[in-house]
Each structure stands twice: as C-alpha cells, then as structure tokens.
Amino acid sequence: MRQSQLLTKAVKEAPAEEESISARLLIRGGFIDKLAAGLFNFLPLGWRVHQKIEQIIREEMNGLGGEELYLVALHPRGYWEKTKRWQIPEIFKVRSQSGREFALSWTHEEIITPVAQKFIFSYKDLPKYLYQFQVKMRDELRVKAGLLRTKEFIMKDLYSFHSNEKDLDDYYEKVKKSYFRIFERVGLKKSTHLTYASGGTFSPFSHEFQAVTPAGEDTIFVCPKCRLAINREIKDKISKCPNCKGKNFRQERSIEVGNIFKLGTKYSEAFEFSFQNKKGEFRPVIMGCYGIGLGRLMGAIAEICCDEKGIIWPEEIAPFRVHLLSFAAKDKKKQTKVQKTAEDVYGNLIQNGVEVLFDDREDKTAGEKMMEADLLGIPWRVIVSEKTIEKGNVEIKRRESKGAELVRPDKLLGSVR
Amino acid sequence: MRQSQLLTKAVKEAPAEEESISARLLIRGGFIDKLAAGLFNFLPLGWRVHQKIEQIIREEMNGLGGEELYLVALHPRGYWEKTKRWQIPEIFKVRSQSGREFALSWTHEEIITPVAQKFIFSYKDLPKYLYQFQVKMRDELRVKAGLLRTKEFIMKDLYSFHSNEKDLDDYYEKVKKSYFRIFERVGLKKSTHLTYASGGTFSPFSHEFQAVTPAGEDTIFVCPKCRLAINREIKDKISKCPNCKGKNFRQERSIEVGNIFKLGTKYSEAFEFSFQNKKGEFRPVIMGCYGIGLGRLMGAIAEICCDEKGIIWPEEIAPFRVHLLSFAAKDKKKQTKVQKTAEDVYGNLIQNGVEVLFDDREDKTAGEKMMEADLLGIPWRVIVSEKTIEKGNVEIKRRESKGAELVRPDKLLGSVR
Numbered sequence: 136m137r138q139s140q141l142l143t144k145a146v147k148e149a150p151a152e153e154e155s156i157s158a159r160l161l162i163r164g165g166f167i168d169k170l171a172a173g174l175f176n177f178l179p180l181g182w183r184v185h186q187k188i189e190q191i192i193r194e195e196m197n198g199l200g201g202e203e204l205y206l207v208a209l210h211p212r213g214y215w216e217k218t219k220r221w222q223i224p225e226i227f228k229v230r231s232q233s234g235r236e237f238a239l240s241w242t243h244e245e246i247i248t249p250v251a252q253k254f255i256f257s258y259k260d261l262p263k264y265l266y267q268f269q270v271k272m273r274d275e276l277r278v279k280a281g282l283l284r285t286k287e288f289i290m291k292d293l294y295s296f297h298s299n300e301k302d303l304d305d306y307y308e309k310v311k312k313s314y315f316r317i318f319e320r321v322g323l324k325k326s327t328h329l330t331y332a333s334g335g336t337f338s339p340f341s342h343e344f345q346a347v348t349p350a351g352e353d354t355i356f357v358c359p360k361c362r363l364a365i366n367r368e369i370k371d372k373i374s375k376c377p378n379c380k381g382k383n384f385r386q387e388r389s390i391e392v393g394n395i396f397k398l399g400t401k402y403s404e405a406f407e408f409s410f411q412n413k414k415g416e417f418r419p420v421i422m423g424c425y426g427i428g429l430g431r432l433m434g435a436i437a438e439i440c441c442d443e444k445g446i447i448w449p450e451e452i453a454p455f456r457v458h459l460l461s462f463a464a465k466d467k468k469k470q471t472k473v474q475k476t477a478e479d480v481y482g483n484l485i486q487n488g489v490e491v492l493f494d495d496r497e498d499k500t501a502g503e504k505m506m507e508a509d510l511l512g513i514p515w516r517v518i519v520s521e522k523t524i525e526k527g528n529v530e531i532k533r534r535e536s537k538g539a540e541l542v543r544p545d546k547l548l549g550s551v552r
Numbered sequence: 553m554r555q556s557q558l559l560t561k562a563v564k565e566a567p568a569e570e571e572s573i574s575a576r577l578l579i580r581g582g583f584i585d586k587l588a589a590g591l592f593n594f595l596p597l598g599w600r601v602h603q604k605i606e607q608i609i610r611e612e613m614n615g616l617g618g619e620e621l622y623l624v625a626l627h628p629r630g631y632w633e634k635t636k637r638w639q640i641p642e643i644f645k646v647r648s649q650s651g652r653e654f655a656l657s658w659t660h661e662e663i664i665t666p667v668a669q670k671f672i673f674s675y676k677d678l679p680k681y682l683y684q685f686q687v688k689m690r691d692e693l694r695v696k697a698g699l700l701r702t703k704e705f706i707m708k709d710l711y712s713f714h715s716n717e718k719d720l721d722d723y724y725e726k727v728k729k730s731y732f733r734i735f736e737r738v739g740l741k742k743s744t745h746l747t748y749a750s751g752g753t754f755s756p757f758s759h760e761f762q763a764v765t766p767a768g769e770d771t772i773f774v775c776p777k778c779r780l781a782i783n784r785e786i787k788d789k790i791s792k793c794p795n796c797k798g799k800n801f802r803q804e805r806s807i808e809v810g811n812i813f814k815l816g817t818k819y820s821e822a823f824e825f826s827f828q829n830k831k832g833e834f835r836p837v838i839m840g841c842y843g844i845g846l847g848r849l850m851g852a853i854a855e856i857c858c859d860e861k862g863i864i865w866p867e868e869i870a871p872f873r874v875h876l877l878s879f880a881a882k883d884k885k886k887q888t889k890v891q892k893t894a895e896d897v898y899g900n901l902i903q904n905g906v907e908v909l910f911d912d913r914e915d916k917t918a919g920e921k922m923m924e925a926d927l928l929g930i931p932w933r934v935i936v937s938e939k940t941i942e943k944g945n946v947e948i949k950r951r952e953s954k955g956a957e958l959v960r961p962d963k964l965l966g967s968v969r
Binding site for chain 1: 557558559560561582585587588591592593594595596598599600602603617619620621622623624625626627628631641642644645646648649650654656663667668670671672676680682687689691693703704915
C-alpha cells in the first residue's frame with residue numbers, strides 16, 4: 136500500500152491521560168483511536184495487526200478440532216437468571232422499547248451452553264469444541280493503559296464439552312500447548328508464563344498466561360528454574376513450585392493475556408444440560424473454557440516489543456513485512472532514477488506476495504520518514520535514495536538492528552523473505 | 553470436515569412462529585439458531601457461509617480502494633447529540649455504573665466522521681474510503697422472517713470522503729458496479745434490481761439493491777425493459793423509468809439487500825469537519841455511505857436459492873464445495889471397499905484444496921443422508937455405495953439437477969472443480 140493514500144499519519148502527541156507506553160505508541164502511530172475512556176477504534180494499520188492475531192489464533196483453534204461459530208451480543212435476561220449472574224455489576228444492561236431486558240455480552244457461557252444442549256444428547260456426540268471471535272462489553276470502572284483494560288474488545292472464546300473428567304483433562308493440556316504456540320507466534324514466547332490462578336468449585340486452580348512487563352496490573356511469582364508462575368491471589372496457598380518443587384520465586388508485574396478454566400458442570404447443571412452415557416444413564420456434561428482478549432494481547436505486544444523510538448512488531452503480526460522509503464534527491468535526473476527504482480522495488484515485492492507499505496510521500500523529509508518508520512515498527516526497512524542508487528543498491532535494515540546494509544535490488548526479495 | 557464430528561444435525565422442525573422459507577430452512581439445516589425473537593446465533597455451517605459472503609465483500613471493497621478498520625459498538629451519548637439523533641427510538645441506550653450513557657451501534661456515521669476528521673485537513677488528503685464489518689444493534693419492534701429483519705447483525709459499511717460533488721458522483725457509480733459484482737458473486741444477479749429510493753436534503757434519490765421474492769417486505773416497481781426499479785415510497789414522484797423512459801412497471805415484493813446514499817455535508821457540518829481547498833478556503837467534506845447487511849443478504853439468498861427440499865447454495869458462498877456421502881453395504885467385504893473408496897476420495901479432494909463435508913456417519917440410512925444433503929444444499933453431491941463401486945465408480949450430482957452420473961474416482965477432481 137502507498138502511504139500517500141493511507142488514512143492515518145503519525146501524530147506527535149498521544150492524549151496526556153494515556154500514560155502506558157503501548158497506548159502512547161499505538162495512538163501516535165495511528166494504529167488505534169481513542170473515542171472515550173476504555174473505548175478504542177482500530178484504524179487501518181492497527182486493524183491489520185488485529186486481523187493477523189485473529190488468523191493465528193483461528194489456525195490454532197482449528198488445529199485443536201475447534202468449530203468456529205458466532206453468538207449474538209444481546210442476551211435476553213432469562214439466560215443470565217438461570218446462572219444467577221444477572222446481578223453482576225459489570226454487566227451492561229439494556230431495556231428495549233417493548234420493555235424486554237438484555238445483558239450485553241459480558242461473556243458467552245450463558246449462550247453457548249443452551250446452544251450445545253440442542254445438539255448434544257449422547258456420549259457419542261462428545262467431545263465437542265466450539266469457538267468464536269466476538270465482542271465482549273464490560274462496564275469497567277477502572278479502565279486503564281489503552282488496550283490493556285477496555286470496556287469493549289474482541290475475545291476468542293473456546294468452549295469444550297466432555298463426557299468425563301479425564302477427557303477434559305487431556306484436552307486442557309492440548310489447549311495449554313496450543314496457547315504456548317500462539318504466544319510464540321505473536322512474539323511473546325520469552326515473556327509469557329503459565330501461571331497458576333484461583334480455580335472454582337470444580338478445580339482447585341485455573342491457569343493464566345501472564346506476560347511480564349512493568350505495565351502489567353497483575354503480580355506473579357515466577358519460578359526461575361522452570362518458568363512456571365503463581366498468581367499473587369493464591370500465593371499463600373502454594374509454597375513450592377507445582378512443577379519443579381523449587382522454593383524461590385521472582386516477583387514480577389504482568390499482563391494476563393490468556394486464561395483457561397475447567398468449568399466442570401457449573402453451567403451444564405444450571406441449564407440441566409445432560410447426556411446419556413454408555414449405560415444409558417443421564418450425566419451432566421463437563422465443560423472447559425479458554426479465552427484470549429485480542430485487543431489486550433495486541434496492547435501487551437506493543438508494550439513489550441518496543442524501544443524508545445517506537446514499536447517493533449513481531450514478524451507474523453506486523454501490519455506489513457517491508458516498509459519501503461524513497462527519499463527525494465535534489466538533482467532532477469537523480470530524482471527520476473530514485474523514483475523509478477523505488478517503484479520497481481515496490482512492484483517486484485508486491486508481485487511476489489510480500490506486503491509492503493511504500494512511503495512515496497513527497498512532502499516528507501528523509502528524517503521524518505525514518506522517524507515514522509521506527510514508530511510504526513515494520514520488520515524490514517528498505518531505503519531508496521540518491522546515495523543508495525549511486526552504486527545501484529538499496530539500503531536494508533531490520534527494525535531492531537542498528538546497522539544497515541546495501542544490497543542489489545534483485546537480491547532484495549531473498550533478503551526480506 | 554467429517555459430518556460425524558460436526559456439532560449440528562439437521563432437525564425436522566423449525567419453530568412454529570418462523571414462517572419464512574429461509575428461516576425454516578436455515579434453522580432446520582443447522583445453519584442458524586434462534587436465541588430469541590430477532591436474535592440468531594450462527595452455527596458452524598452458517599458461519600462458514602457468512603464468512604464467505606464477508607470475504608467476497610472485502611475483496612470488492614479493497615478493489616474500490618477501501619481501507620478496512622473497526623469502530624466500537626458502544627458510542628458515548630455526546631456523539632449522537634451532535635447530529636440530534638440520540639432520540640431515535642430504535643437506538644438501544646445503556647447507562648454505565650458511573651452514570652455515563654451510551655448508544656449501541658445503530659449505525660456508525662457518528663463515529664467515522666470524527667475519526668476521519670482527525671486525519672483529513674486538506675484537499676490533498678482526499679478522497680478517502682473507509683469500511684468495516686461490525687455489529688449493528690437495533691431496537692426493532694417488527695422483527696420478522698428470520699435473518700431478514702433482526703435486532704443484531706453484522707453490516708459492511710463503507711464511507712467515502714470527497715472534496716467535491718463530481719468526485720462523489722464518480723465514486724458512487726463505481727460502488728454501484730461493485731455492488732452488482734457482489735450480488736452476482738453471491739448468486740443474486742438475476743433477482744437484484746437497482747432501485748430508486750428516497751434521498752435526503754443533499755440528493756433527491758438514494759439507491760437500493762432490491763432482491764425480488766414474495767417474502768420481501770418492500771414493494772418495488774420494476775421496468776421490464778431495463779431492469780431498473782422504483783421503490784413504492786417514491787412511486788408517485790416518478791412516472792417514467794429514469795433510465796430508459798419506459799412507462800410500464802411490474803410490481804414485485806422484494807428484500808433490500810444493499811443501500812447507497814449520498815450524505816453530502818450532513819455529518820461533516822454536524823461535526824464541523826472541513827478541509828482546505830486549493831485556494832486555502834475551508835469547505836465541509838462531502839460524504840457518501842454504502843451498506844450491506846450480511847445476515848439479511850444470507851437470508852435473502854436462502855429465500856431465493858432453494859427448492860422444496862432445501863437450500864441450493866451458490867458456489868462461491870456454499871459452506872463446502874462437495875458433500876461426500878458413503879452408504880453402508882450389507883456385505884462386510886463390500887462395506888470395507890465402500891469405506892476405503894470414500895476415504896480415498898475424501899483424502900484426495902482435501903489434498904487438492906477442495907472443501908468437502910464427508911457424511912461418514914454410520915447411524916444414518918442412505919435415505920436420511922440424501923435428504924439431509926438436499927436440505928444443506930452443497931453444490932456437488934458425491935455418493936460412494938455398494939452400487940457405485942461395482943464398476944469402480946462414484947456417483948456425482950449437482951444439487952439443482954435431477955440426473956446423476958457415474959464417474960471414475962480419478963476423474964472426480966476435474967468434475968467438481
């Protein structure tokens with residue numbers, strides 16, 4: 136895409152009240168737009184990142200046998216009465232003209248359970264794995280740090296349905312591995328710790344995936360030997376690392392980027408959702424749920440993958456793979472050659488399926504273009520200028536590295552792939 | 553995908569109160585699930601169709617130079633006060649714990665206008681084309697006919713921003729052509745008519761795309777010569793066909809599947825959104841908006857593309873391309889051969905990138921499988937049975953045709969592509 140046609144331009148200042156690094160960088164780079172406290176629009180560059188995160192998660196969910204569906208966001212009050220959760224203060228409630236009451240999608244257990252109930256009757260129908268990407272709306276009193284805690288965000292929620300605990304346990308372990316792959320693919324492998332957190336009536340613990348950063352609002356205790364962590368909320372219940380039995384922990388601030396939870400029969404009992412086992416007996420279906428908030432994950436990545444100049448997007452989720460900059464030359468003939476070389480490079484990369492943002496703007500200086508490239512954080516920066524074309528080269532540089540090198544345009548494709 | 557693993561099964565009866573053909577077929581086929589009046593969940597098969605419709609529209613919007621973004625669904629009251637539309641009764645209103653009021657996304661002009669205003673200052677920044685797929689929620693008193701009028705649905709809304717009327721007019725014509733391509737690709741080419749409808753203060757008319765079907769709640773007058781139509785709401789203002797000047801019209805019932813509208817300066821004036829022209833003068837930005845409701849479009853397709861046995865999905869939006877059925881054989885040896893042939897066919901099609909739903913269920917009769925295949929409406933039905941393998945063939949049939957033919961399994965790929 137040509138940057139001259141892009142809606143957004145980098146802006147000098149983020150709103151003063153946005154203090155987190157990620158919010159400031161994402162707003163300044165034109166990735167997101169703050170509509171109100173806790174409400175952010177995703178602008179074209181930011182939406183590309185969000186869509187790439189979504190696609191990675193989709194691939195992993197399909198790999199887990201997940202079937203994608205889409206549940207509505209307006210939930211008649213009755214569904215929330217069944218589980219006695221209507222009164223939760225963070226649920227937005229709305230009343231229609233005709234007097235009907237609805238909850239906005241605070242979560243979707245109350246909807247997925249009766250949906251599954253319509254199609255699952257026997258042990259032969261189990262297990263089943265259903266997931267969606269859908270908006271969640273929460274009446275948060277303490278929104279903060281840009282995308283890290285908002286009133287509205289898209290969540291991937293996966294729900295699993297089982298005939299016995301062993302089957303849930305096995306699937307739960309598979310999801311753990313899948314989550315690690317997701318966090319690796321989005322660039323948070325080193326930062327993310329599987330973390331023991333409080334469970335429910337069915338299971339003593341649930342598990343969170345916590346990404347370490349000073350901007351996090353959670354506190355975890357990381358076992359330095361095996362990387363497992365324990366959420367502060369249950370620290371007094373656990374003295375040794377549940378994995379390696381180590382007793383020393385390092386305290387860290389962190390962001391919860393994923394959560395997996397054995398629901399057991401909590402929701403199936405509320406909805407009287409049972410199946411017939413092999414003996415013909417009726418038993419409540421056993422459930423698990425597995426969430427990832429996409430906006431928060433994107434915020435965590437921006438928070439962790441950056442330097443003082445801007446974001447450094449991990450390859451798989453960068454809005455583009457290559458940021459091509461052409462600098463104006465003083466000499467008219469040279470200018471023509473710079474432009475032609477840049478156009479050729481752009482056309483060649485595009486033709487070969489490489490996603491390129493081409494800074495073809497004529498009203499920006501070389502310095503402005505380079506500053507903006509650092510802010511936007513696209514993995515490969517390619518410069519075409521009077522200087523580089525002198526010996527028939529272009530300059531190529533990774534966003535995170537200090538040194539640049541000169542390569543022949545015909546070698547460029549091999550370098551950035 | 554193996555049908556034995558699919559969440560849904562076809563059901564005999566749709567809810568009695570759902571009278572429209574499309575709602576009954578979509579519910580019976582397990583494409584959608586009725587949560588409450590006007591609220592439908594999309595189940596895995598239905599969500600596949602919805603996603604394919606979305607992708608077709610996305611491709612066309614990108615072809616129009618559109619930049620995709622994503623605007624929130626919770627809108628602070630102030631934005632709707634600016635345009636004096638807060639009082640619209642069909643807008644769902646919600647109040648937060650802290651007393652703030654929000655409109656749920658009835659539409660997004662009130663949000664896109666101030667977003668565009670942050671980045672558009674000069675004629676050099678124009679034109680711009682921004683679009684999204686996002687949920688709309690409307691407090692409809694007269695929900696009806698399944699997906700055709702609901703309280704919640706995903707809409708594609710494109711907004712264009714121009715420096716002069718000529719530029720808007722030119723783009724508007726391009727969008728018309730793009731919309732025709734969309735309706736052609738989703739299988740509604742023959743049914744859809746460009747229809748004159750009421751305009752606003754800026755333009756005497758807007759244009760709808762109306763798909764003819766007895767289930768429609770609109771009435772249009774179609775010019776049989778040139779296919780143009782006129783909405784009943786403006787029939788008394790127009791005596792001749794605006795295109796070919798014909799005076800005879802055929803009255804039809806129809807569903808509005810798309811709408812394009814010249815907004816002019818209505819919203820830019822409400823938000824004081826202006827740009828500087830070449831002379832340095834400030835002028836209000838000129839806008840257009842272009843919508844398609846995806847759920848309604850899917851409902852219209854099901855309503856129009858069907859017969860008494862079920863849906864006949866057009867190729868590009870069918871949930872799968874091939875429905876492979878294997879029938880049980882009485883003889884054990886033959887049964888083994890049927891199963892092996894079916895598995896080979898399945899593996900081969902999948903490997904070659906063909907989307908296949910494989911009815912591998914062992915507890916369904918041949919008759920049940922064929923009835924369900926007709927209901928689900930996948931374009932190609934392939935049967936492997938004792939009879940077909942006798943001479944080493946499989947049976948192949950288009951959903952809409954009566955006759956089937958036998959082909960060698962190694963010729964199958966060529967036939968269904």
